[in-house]
Amino acid sequence: MNSVSDVSDRLMELATNTRGFAYLQLLDSFLLQADVGQLETIIDKSNQIQSPHALHLTQDEVFRRFALVSPIQAIANLDKIPQIRRDHSLRIILAEWSHYDLDECVKHVNTMEESDRVLAFITIMNTLSDTSPNRLREIKENLNISSGLNDLVAMNKEYESQDHPATDWNRMLNDSTDDSSQFLEMLPVVMKWIEHEGLDALTQVRNSLGDDTLRLQLVHRALELHSRFSPHEAFSYAIQTYQADMYASVHRLAMNWVIRDPDAVFVALAEIESIELRKSLEEAALDAWAGLNPHEFLDQLDNLPHWLQEVAQEIAIRTMLLVDPKEAANRLFVDSNEGTLGQAQTIVSSWSSINALEAFQWVATNPHVRKYQLSLVQNALSNLSVEESEQAMQTATAQPLNSLGLGMEAYVVTWLAKQDLQAAKSMLPRTREGITRLMAYLAVGERLAKNEDYQEAISLVHDLPEDYHANYFDGLFRRFASARPALVYSEIEQLPSTEARSSAAKWLVLYNRFLGEESLSELQLEKLRSHITKEDLEDLNEQDRLYDIFEHLLQD
Structure with missing residues (x-):
C-alpha cells in the first residue's frame, strides 16, 4: 500500500x-x-x-x-x-x-x-x-x-x-430525495432492520425499491455484511431468491464462506439444482480457497467430493505456480511427474520475480526441464542482477551442452552484454570452445557495434580460432549492415580480412532493397560485389531468391 x-x-x-x-x-x-x-x-x-x-x-x-x-x-x-x-x-x-x-x-x-x-x-x-x-x-x-x-x-x-428501522426505511422511500442517491443513508437502516427481523427484512427492501441498480447494490452489500456473522444464512437466502442479477453476489458469498468453512460450503453447493450455477460456484469457491493457502488446499484434496477432485487439482497447481513456484517445481518436475512447457514458463516467470538466480539455476540444472531449456532460459535470466552474474556463470559452465551443442554460459554472456558490457567481456575467455564461444563473442561484438565501438567489435575476431572468423563477421555484419549501412560501406576497404569485407558486402547488397533513402547506387553495389567471395555470393543469390518469392507472395 x-x-x-x-x-x-x-x-x-x-x-x-x-x-x-x-x-x-x-x-x-x-x-x-x-x-x-x-x-x-x-x-x-x-x-x-x-x-x-x-x-x-x-x-x-x-x-x-x-x-x-x-x-x-x-x-x-x-x-x-x-x-x-x-x-x-x-x-x-x-x-x-x-x-x-x-x-x-x-x-x-x-x-x-x-x-x-x-x-x-x-x-x-x-x-x-x-x-x-x-x-x-x-x-x-x-x-x-x-x-x-x-x-x-x-x-x-x-x-x-429505540430504533425503528422499518419506520426509517419508509420515511426515506417517501421523502423528496431521489432514492438512487441515498445508498449510504439506506444501508445502515437495512442492516439494523435485518438485525431486528432477519433476512425477511431484505425481502421487504427488494419489494419496495423501484430502482433496480440501487436494489441490487443494497442487497449485495447487506448480504456480504450479514455473511460475516451468518455465512450459511446469507448464502441460503441468496440462492433461494436467486435471479440472474445476483450472479456476482452469490459467487462473492461462496468465496468468502469457503475460507471459513469449506466443508459446509461444498455441502450447500451440492444442493443447488442448476448444474451450470453449481459448477460455477464450486470453481469460484475452489479458486478462493486455493488462493488463500494452496498448500493446505492440496493437502485437503482427498477430503473433497470425488467429482471436485480433478478440477481442484488443476486449480491448486495453477495457483501454486503463481504463489509458490519453487514448490510447484518440486511437485511437477520430478522423477515421477512431467510438467508441461506452459507450467515451466509460469514457474520461471513467477520464481524469477522472487529469486532470479534460483530460477536460472533450476532451468540450467534440472534434467526434467532440459527439453524446454531453450524456451525458458531468456525468461530465467530476465530478472537477474549483475551482481548475480558470477554465480550464474559458475552454474552455466558446470552444465553439459544443450541440444544445440551450446553451453549455457553463452546465454549468460548474451544477457550480461546488455546490462554490463565490461563484465560480459571479462567472461568471454571462460566460455567453452566452439559455437558456445562464437555466440558469446557475437553478443559482445554486436553490443560494441551498437555503442559505435566498431573497431573493438571487429578486433574481437582475433580471439577466436580462424575457422570461426567468417561466421563471426557474418553474424556481426548481418546486424550492423542494416543499422548503419553508410558507415559499413565507408569502412569496408579498411576491414582486416577477405572474410570480413565479403560478409559486410554481402549483407549490404542483400539489405539494399529495404534501405529506402539510404539505399546504395548501382555503381556502389558493383563495387561491393567485387568483395564478395564465391561462397558468400552463392548465399547472397539464394537469399535474393527467397526475398523475391516472399515479395511476389505479398503482391498476390
Whole structure:
C-alpha cells in the first residue's frame, strides 16, 4: 500500500467526489491492504469528511476492519472519534472480535469500565444469539457485571426499541430525495432492520425499491455484511431468491464462506439444482480457497467430493505456480511427474520475480526441464542482477551442452552484454570452445557495434580460432549492415580480412532493397560485389531468391 499520507489524502478525495456503492467498494479495497498505522491515520482523517453519512459509514468500516487486524488497538483509537459515536463503534469492534475469539474478547473487556462491560455483554448476546443461558451467565460472571441477567436482557430490549428501522426505511422511500442517491443513508437502516427481523427484512427492501441498480447494490452489500456473522444464512437466502442479477453476489458469498468453512460450503453447493450455477460456484469457491493457502488446499484434496477432485487439482497447481513456484517445481518436475512447457514458463516467470538466480539455476540444472531449456532460459535470466552474474556463470559452465551443442554460459554472456558490457567481456575467455564461444563473442561484438565501438567489435575476431572468423563477421555484419549501412560501406576497404569485407558486402547488397533513402547506387553495389567471395555470393543469390518469392507472395 502507498504511504500513510497518500492513503489518507486519497480517502478524503474519494469521500468528497465519490458517492454511494462506488465509494464503499473503493473504501473496502483500501482497508483490505491497510496495516495498523494506516488504519489509525484513516480514523484521524475521517473526522474531516463533511457528509455525515459518508463519515459514519467510513468509521464503521474502518473499525470493523481494525477489529480483525488488532481489536485492542481498535478500542484504543476510539478516543479519536466524537464521544457520541463511541458506544456505537465499540459495539462494532466487540461484535467482530467476539465472533472469532470470544475468550480473548471477554478477557480484555474485563479490564474496562463497567459501562463498557455491560455494553460488551449486550453486544455478545446479540452477536452470538444461539449462546446458551448458562454460557451467558458464565460470561457475565467473567465480566464482573453486577446487574442480573434478566435486567441485562431488559436493557437490551430497551436499547433495541429505540430504533425503528422499518419506520426509517419508509420515511426515506417517501421523502423528496431521489432514492438512487441515498445508498449510504439506506444501508445502515437495512442492516439494523435485518438485525431486528432477519433476512425477511431484505425481502421487504427488494419489494419496495423501484430502482433496480440501487436494489441490487443494497442487497449485495447487506448480504456480504450479514455473511460475516451468518455465512450459511446469507448464502441460503441468496440462492433461494436467486435471479440472474445476483450472479456476482452469490459467487462473492461462496468465496468468502469457503475460507471459513469449506466443508459446509461444498455441502450447500451440492444442493443447488442448476448444474451450470453449481459448477460455477464450486470453481469460484475452489479458486478462493486455493488462493488463500494452496498448500493446505492440496493437502485437503482427498477430503473433497470425488467429482471436485480433478478440477481442484488443476486449480491448486495453477495457483501454486503463481504463489509458490519453487514448490510447484518440486511437485511437477520430478522423477515421477512431467510438467508441461506452459507450467515451466509460469514457474520461471513467477520464481524469477522472487529469486532470479534460483530460477536460472533450476532451468540450467534440472534434467526434467532440459527439453524446454531453450524456451525458458531468456525468461530465467530476465530478472537477474549483475551482481548475480558470477554465480550464474559458475552454474552455466558446470552444465553439459544443450541440444544445440551450446553451453549455457553463452546465454549468460548474451544477457550480461546488455546490462554490463565490461563484465560480459571479462567472461568471454571462460566460455567453452566452439559455437558456445562464437555466440558469446557475437553478443559482445554486436553490443560494441551498437555503442559505435566498431573497431573493438571487429578486433574481437582475433580471439577466436580462424575457422570461426567468417561466421563471426557474418553474424556481426548481418546486424550492423542494416543499422548503419553508410558507415559499413565507408569502412569496408579498411576491414582486416577477405572474410570480413565479403560478409559486410554481402549483407549490404542483400539489405539494399529495404534501405529506402539510404539505399546504395548501382555503381556502389558493383563495387561491393567485387568483395564478395564465391561462397558468400552463392548465399547472397539464394537469399535474393527467397526475398523475391516472399515479395511476389505479398503482391498476390
